[in-house]
Amino acid sequence: MPQLVTVTVDRPDHRPIRFWVPVLPVALVLLPVVVLVVLAAIVACLVFRIRVVRALGAGWRVVSALPA
Template sequence: MPQLVTVRVERPDGRPLRIWVPVLPVVLVFSPVVVLAVLGAAVACLVFRVNVARAFGAAWRIVTASPGTRVDVEQGRTAVLVTIR
């Protein structure tokens, strides 16, 4: 399960912008939205005749496998780095 998502943006003027997103607290804060999204996904699975349990199992695997992902893009003096820990 990811714990922390880090976003670092380096702008051409040299001022870095860093954002740390603690996943669990953010999910808790947005839990009403998360519940609605889960219900919407379940309805979509039923409409398209996809096994709901298998779909949620696969989605959960994706969430738990995401730590270690790192995307780093640099162009000239601009850089964006996203890491999931």
């Protein structure tokens, strides 16, 4: 797992801007948001009578098929 990610923002008339983003702090900050989204998806599946495991599996397949 990388410790640092470089994000480059290209600007048409200037030099590109580079940001060095540490992975672990960003992942720790986003983890509660991911947990809330999964819980909301489970509640939505129960309300609309959709099988939770199949819906989460389909969502995972969509996310894993996205280009890196």
